Amino acid sequence: MTLDQLITFLWVSRLGGVRRAAQEMNISQPAVSGRIAALEQSLGLQLFERAQRGVTLTKKGVLLRDYVEKIVDLVEGIKADVVPPEAEDSLLRIGVAETIVQLWLPKFLSALYEAYPRIRVEIVVDVSVNLRQQLMERSLDLALMMGPISDHTVDNVDLPPVALTWFRPANRPEPDLRSTPVVSYNRNSRPYRDLRRQLIDRYGHSTQMFPTSSIHAGLEMVASGIGVGLFPHQFAEQLVRQGRIVPFDPGWKLDDLHFTASFLGDPRSELCARAADIAVASASNYLSEKTP
Numbered sequence: 001m002t003l004d005q006l007i008t009f010l011w012v013s014r015l016g017g018v019r020r021a022a023q024e025m026n027i028s029q030p031a032v033s034g035r036i037a038a039l040e041q042s043l044g045l046q047l048f049e050r051a052q053r054g055v056t057l058t059k060k061g062v063l064l065r066d067y068v069e070k071i072v073d074l075v076e077g078i079k080a081d082v083v084p085p086e087a088e089d090s091l092l093r094i095g096v097a098e099t100i101v102q103l104w105l106p107k108f109l110s111a112l113y114e115a116y117p118r119i120r121v122e123i124v125v126d127v128s129v130n131l132r133q134q135l136m137e138r139s140l141d142l143a144l145m146m147g148p149i150s151d152h153t154v155d156n157v158d159l160p161p162v163a164l165t166w167f168r169p170a171n172r173p174e175p176d177l178r179s180t181p182v183v184s185y186n187r188n189s190r191p192y193r194d195l196r197r198q199l200i201d202r203y204g205h206s207t208q209m210f211p212t213s214s215i216h217a218g219l220e221m222v223a224s225g226i227g228v229g230l231f232p233h234q235f236a237e238q239l240v241r242q243g244r245i246v247p248f249d250p251g252w253k254l255d256d257l258h259f260t261a262s263f264l265g266d267p268r269s270e271l272c273a274r275a276a277d278i279a280v281a282s283a284s285n286y287l288s289e290k291t292p
Contacts, residue, residue: 001039001042001043003071003075004035005035005036005038005039005042006039006068006071006072007025007068007072008021008025008032008035008036008039009035009036009039009047009064009065009068010065010068010069010072010267011024011025011032012032012036012048012055013048013057013061013065014266014267015138016054016055016056017053017054017055018032018033018036018055024138036048043064045058045060045061045064046058046060046061047060047061047064048061069267072267073267073268076267076268076269076270077270079270079271090119090120090271091119091120091121091122092112092119092120092121092122092141092142092271092272092275093121093122093124093139093140093141093142094121094122094123094124094140094141094142094143094144094275095123095124095125095126095131095134095135095140095142095143095144095145096123096124096125096131096143096144096145097125097126097127097128097131097144097145097146097259098125098127098213098214098215099162099215099232099257099259100144100145100259100283101125102215102216102235103162103232103234103283103286103287103290104282104283104285104286104287105123105144107282107285107286108144108278108279108282108283109121111278111281111282112275112278115274115278116271119271124140127186127188127189127213128143128145128146128147128189128190129188129189130188131143131145132145132147132149132262135149135154135262135263135264136149136151136154138264141263141264141269141271141272142261142262142263142272142275142276143260143261143262143263144159144259144260144261144279145259145260145262146189146190146191146257146258146259146260147258147259147260147262148258148260148262149260149262153264153265153266154262154263154264154265155262155263155264155265155268155273155276156260156261156262157260157261157262157273157276157277157279157280158258158259158260158280159259159260159261159279159280159283160259160280160283160284160287161256161257161258161259162232162234162256162257162259162287163232163233163256163257164191164230164231164232164253164254164256164257165230165231165232165233165236165247165253166228166229166230166247166248166249166250166253167219167222167228167229167230167231167236167239167240167245167246167247167248168222168228168245168246168248169222169223169224169225169228169244169245170223170243170244170245170246171225172225174248175227175228175248175250177199177202177203177207177228177250178203178204178206178207179206180227180228181207181208181209181210181226181227181228182195182199182207182208182209182210182227182228182229182230183209183210183211183212183218183219183221183222183226183227183228183229184196184209184210184211184212184218184229184230185211185212185215185218186211186212186213187211191230191254191257192209192211194254194255195209195230195254196209198252198254202252208227210226210227215231215232215235216235218231219231219235219236219239219245220239222239222245223239223244223245228248230253230254232257233247234287234290259283261275261276261279261280263276
């Protein structure tokens with residue numbers, strides 16, 4: 001019985017099949033099957049019931065899983081307490097919402113590489129609803145997104161909130177939101193849904209909304225006179241300095257954007273947990289520097 005066999009057993013039991021476990025572990029299906037067969041032979045037990053759509057644990061398999069989960073937790077504890085960060089050479093797949101990409105992602109990556117100079121990082125930029133799905137499918141290890149994710153298998157670490165500010169073209173009078181188009185976040189995002197609901201509740205269904213996947217493009221639309229927009233002030237600093245847009249107050253705005261560093265806590269990854277802490281520190285430092 002080896003640690004590789006036990007970890008492979010845990011992945012097969014969690015994901016319900018050899019194929020998905022092989023994809024998660026980045027090894028071949030025959031390698032997974034071979035490890036499970038060797039483990040069953042060494043224990044003299046059948047650990048899985050084979051079915052057409054996957055596998056389920058036998059009673060002995062359920063008992064073994066409880067022990068293996070404790071072993072994996074101990075291994076992660078050893079990595080956290082004994083292995084120096086500079087020796088960590090894992091692949092970390094990070095999904096990032098566009099707001100974070102444009103704000104403090106470079107500061108975060110710099111701090112991450114300073115702490116873990118040998119790790120390899122893959123970045124995926126997408127809307128939060130897609131990042132959530134990819135995290136739950138285990139295509140990502142860590143998601144910096146509008147959260148939290150309400151699932152018992154996910155650990156959510158709160159990131160500093162990002163405030164939103166209304167902007168209008170500098171050469172236009174104070175707008176009437178009942179008739180002025182509103183430029184907004186992507187149609188599949190939470191800010192778009194929340195803003196749409198507020199506009200309908202306050203002004204009826206006549207208000208026009210122009211969603212965009214790019215915050216910078218949305219602010220350029222505002223500067224061009226197409227409408228007004230509600231975005232983080234950090235994105236608008238250059239256009240405000242240029243005198244192309246100005247902030248205004250219609251008497252209300254949306255709540256601050258709430259972001260989390262979310263990762264699967266079952267099984268727990270100490271690298272993801274530490275990366276989440278680095279994200280909190282990086283975001284806090286960036287936003288404190290940018291607070292007017």
